[in-house]
Amino acid sequence: MKATTNSIILEVACRLLIPVLIVFGIYVLVHGEYSPGGGFQAGVVLALAVILNRVMEPADTKKGYWTFKIIALAGMGPVIYILTGLWSIPFGGNFLEYSLLPLAVHEAERHLYGILLIEVGVTVGVMATIISIFDSLGKVGDPDDHGSLL
């Protein structure tokens, strides 16, 4: 017989928390230039939403861990950052010179979008790294697992 839940309390709390965490993580990301917040914090909050979902699953379900895909996603974070930095070079800027990005808005707004892009890179990197560490640790005791690297 399969369990349907680990604990009612855990499940109800997680169902309330996970949507709030996702919305709050995106808020912290896009509001990072004006207020306390930014990529690192938003990444941790978004990763917590996924990890709470993992914790909430019943103990005897086959868990869908994403180890290798999520490592590839974590590598996309620095790639987004570097591409944003390189984007201004063909338009006469230095590396990470946001005010010369080819966007048809005011200079301060170009600066804001440049910072938002690098914060998205940081968020993706941090979020995927934390999820990948959790998933790698979760695969250790899996008796069906024979150590496939992918």
Added chain:
Amino acid sequence: MKHRFSRLSLAYGLICLAVLGIMVYCTTFLPSYTQLDNPAHRNVAEHYITQAKAETGSPNMVTAVLADYRGLDTLIETSVIFTAGVVTYALIAIRRRKNYIWGGDEDLESDD
């Protein structure tokens, strides 16, 4: 004959020791602690506090330092976090694949 440590892991250990030696040697080039005339204490903090808004246009001083003055530093920080994830994954995956890689030495499995 059974080796407790393979030659490969001995080579990895030597590489790690060499990198550690290089890093310890490089710390001798850093400014010493508790010196008031270090570059970090001289004028850079005052410059950031007074000029950040005018130079970067960012309303938040922390963001100005994080993304403008120290943009490359933040890039390397992100790479460090990515490296931490890769290393955790590699250590655990290598542990799971130990039998496959090093030919099923049962002694290696019993050390936890």
